[in-house]
Amino acid sequence: MNAATPTAPTTPPTATPTDSHGRPVRLGLRENRLQFTLLVIVNVCVGGLVGLERTTVPLIGSETFGLTSDLAVFSFIIAFGLTKALTNLAAGALTARFRRKQLLLAGWLIGVPVPFALAYAPSWGWIVAANVLLGLNQGLTWSMTVNMKIDLVGPARRGLATGLNEAAGYTAVGVTALLTGYLATSYGLRPVPELIGVVFVVAGLALALVVRDTAAHVALELAQHAKPLPSGEDTGLKATFARTSWHHRSLRGASQAGLVNNLNDGLTWGVFPLLFTDHGLGLAAVGLIKGLYPILWGIGQIPTGHLADRIGRKPLIVTGMLVQAGGFVLALALLDRPMLAGVLSAVALGLGTAMVYPALIASISDHAHPAWRANALGTYRFWRDIGYAAGALLAGLLADWLGLNATVIAAAVLTAASGLLAARWITENKED
Numbered sequence: 001m002n003a004a005t006p007t008a009p010t011t012p013p014t015a016t017p018t019d020s021h022g023r024p025v026r027l028g029l030r031e032n033r034l035q036f037t038l039l040v041i042v043n044v045c046v047g048g049l050v051g052l053e054r055t056t057v058p059l060i061g062s063e064t065f066g067l068t069s070d071l072a073v074f075s076f077i078i079a080f081g082l083t084k085a086l087t088n089l090a091a092g093a094l095t096a097r098f099r100r101k102q103l104l105l106a107g108w109l110i111g112v113p114v115p116f117a118l119a120y121a122p123s124w125g126w127i128v129a130a131n132v133l134l135g136l137n138q139g140l141t142w143s144m145t146v147n148m149k150i151d152l153v154g155p156a157r158r159g160l161a162t163g164l165n166e167a168a169g170y171t172a173v174g175v176t177a178l179l180t181g182y183l184a185t186s187y188g189l190r191p192v193p194e195l196i197g198v199v200f201v202v203a204g205l206a207l208a209l210v211v212r213d214t215a216a217h218v219a220l221e222l223a224q225h226a227k228p229l230p231s232g233e234d235t236g237l238k239a240t241f242a243r244t245s246w247h248h249r250s251l252r253g254a255s256q257a258g259l260v261n262n263l264n265d266g267l268t269w270g271v272f273p274l275l276f277t278d279h280g281l282g283l284a285a286v287g288l289i290k291g292l293y294p295i296l297w298g299i300g301q302i303p304t305g306h307l308a309d310r311i312g313r314k315p316l317i318v319t320g321m322l323v324q325a326g327g328f329v330l331a332l333a334l335l336d337r338p339m340l341a342g343v344l345s346a347v348a349l350g351l352g353t354a355m356v357y358p359a360l361i362a363s364i365s366d367h368a369h370p371a372w373r374a375n376a377l378g379t380y381r382f383w384r385d386i387g388y389a390a391g392a393l394l395a396g397l398l399a400d401w402l403g404l405n406a407t408v409i410a411a412a413v414l415t416a417a418s419g420l421l422a423a424r425w426i427t428e429n430k431e432d
Contacts, residue, residue, distance in 0.1 A: 025216045027154030027224075029161065036152055036161075038211045040168045042104070043145045045204030047169030049111060050138055051176025051294070052118060052197045053080075055287045056189050057127065058273045064189055065124045070404075071396030072124075074270040078396075080131040080138075081266055081388025087139025088385055092378025093237040100144045100151075101213040107140025108205040115197030119190055141204065142169060143381060147374055150365055151214035154221055158365045159313070163305015163358035170357075171298030172200075174291045181287015222370050233369075240375035244364070245383065251376065253425030254363045257317055258384030260418035261356050264324055266391025267411050268293065268349065272342070275331075275404045279338040289342035293350045300354025305362070312428045313363040320355030321419030323348055328412035332405055360384075363426060 029036060053076070061073035094103055110133055117130035146165050153161040180193035187193070234240075244251040273286050281289075308316055327348030334341035361377070368376035391411075398407040 025220050027152070027217060027220060029153045029157050032152040032217075035212055035214075036149060036164075038207055039145050039149055039152075040164055042204055042207045042211065043142065043165055043168040044172040045200040045207070046138065046141045046145065047172030047294075047298070048176045048200040049114060049197050049204070050080075050134060051173035052115065052180060052194055053131075053134075054173065054177035054269060054290045054294070055181040055273060055283070056184050056193050057118070058270050059184075059277070059283070060127065060189050061124060062274070065127075067124060069396070070270070070274070070399035071393070073274075074392040074396040075124075076128050076131045077266050077270055077392035078389045079128045080135045081262075081385055081390070081392060083132045083135025084139045084388065085135075085382045085385040087136050088143050088381035089237075089241070089378050091140055091143040091381075092240075092375035095147070095374045099213045099215055100148050101208070101211060103140050104144040104148075104208045104211070105205070107137050107144065108201065108208050110140070111137030111204075112201055115194050115201065118197070119194035139381075139385070141208075143378065145169075146361065147377060148211070148214045150373075150377075151217040151221070154217075155365075157309065159305045159308035159358055159362040160302075161305070162361040162365075163301040163303075163308070166357045166361070167298045167301040167305070169298065170294045170301070174293065174295030174298060176291075177294065178287050178291025181283050181285075181291065184287070185282065185284045218370065233372075235369075235372040235375070237375050237378075240368075240372045241379045243372075244368075244376045244379040248367060250367050250426045251364060251380070253422050254317070254360045255380050255383040257321060257356065257418050257422045257426075258360050258380055259387040259390065260414055261321070261324070261353060261360075262384050262387030263391035263394065264328075264349065264387075264411055264415055265353070266388035267395045267407065268391075269388075270392050271395050271399065271404055271407055272331075274399075275335075275408070276338050276342050278404070279335060281338050281342065285339060285342070289346050292343065293346040293353075296347060296350025297353040297357070300351055301358050304354050305358035308359040308362050313359040313366070314422070314426045314428055316355040316359040317363070317426060318419050318423045320352045320359070321415055321422060323352030323355065325352075325412045325416040325419065327352060328408050328415065332408050335405075366428075 057076060058073055061067045067073050114130050114134050117126055121127050146162060149161045149165050150158055183193040245255055246252050276286050276289060304316055327345045330348055331341050331345035364376055364380045365373060395407050398410055
């Protein structure tokens with residue numbers, strides 16, 4: 001009598017994870033294209049709101065309110081940068097207590113008064129206060145859109161996801177800067193250019209109500225993550241801040257590059273309108289220069305984000321910082337022909353920043369475990385957006401002391417040095 005052949009044990013199939021509404025959850029851009037697209041449109045509104053200030057506000061300070069100190073004029077950028085940086089840092093920790101969608105909605109509610117304050121402020125102090133609200137708005141809304149997109153796509157397409165996110169935001173910054181320049185030429189510095197921000201606030205708030213939260217996607221990635229969280233590794237904000245700011249070599253390299261990159265942006269935000277109007281350009285021309293820089297920065301991130309997934313993060317980061325340094329050199333070398341100087345410097349700064357921006361965020365995501373990635377991104381974005389305040393403070397002090405030209409030279413030197421530090425510190429090894 002033959003022995004019975006044992007029957008292989010059957011393993012029940014793993015259940016497909018679902019979100020809070022019972023919908024199946026999968027990672028990937030194609031699988032989440034609708035939600036991803038909605039978040040891209042949300043970030044268009046986020047960028048459009050901050051783009052209101054790129055062309056007109058420095059001139060409102062000097063011409064409408066009669067400010068004579070460059071540092072006083074740039075104080076609105078300092079207020080914005082400090083508030084946004086601290087909000088970015090808090091946003092990572094807040095994701096442990098609140099859902100990303102809740103924080104996105106909170107950011108839009110805080111932003112509601114901003115366009116009205118910019119349009120009708122009776123004194124410069126109101127402009128500065130509006131920029132505190134704008135910093136809170138940008139810190140929450142931009143942080144959540146980038147985190148939610150990274151949550152949706154998973155690890156394979158982070159470069160493209162961050163590229164699309166930043167492209168949407170910064171293209172909107174540029175188009176709005178260009179539009180406000182032309183509106184200011186026809187209708188004056190206020191209130192018409194600033195009131196287009198009402199459209200961005202209403203649309204952003206409405207879309208934030210529609211998008212779904214991504215908590216289930218984070219849980220799925222954690223379950224699938226190949227590298228388990230090391231035993232005893234602290235995932236809290238304090239430990240992650242230290243790890244991202246200094247202890248981890250690649251995270252440190254990305255953080256300092258992000259800081260200097262936005263130092264450039266904060267500096268040009270305040271300096272370029274004053275520099276080029278001093279050399280004879282009108283509001284429309286300054287609006288073109290101030291719009292071209294973030295438009296190229298924005299659109300360029302779509303191919304550079306994809307390229308960062310193919311060739312790695314480091315080559316784009318280092319090259320991009322050096323290209324930006326060259327942009328400052330062009331601005332001064334050709335200043336006797338200010339329109340040419342402005343356009344060529346804007347092109348170099350825009351393309352250089354497009355190389356850097358998605359690659360830096362993707363590099364942070366590469367080296368951060370999903371359990372503490374939100375805090376790592378918050379820390380990186382803290383250092384990056386401190387750059388706005390540092391750039392405005394540096395610009396104001398140097399411009400008052402040595403003039404606008406010396407300020408541009410300092411930016412070129414700092415940017416080149418940051419690129420060399422990035423080359424030394426950042427690696428592509430995700431296990432380091």
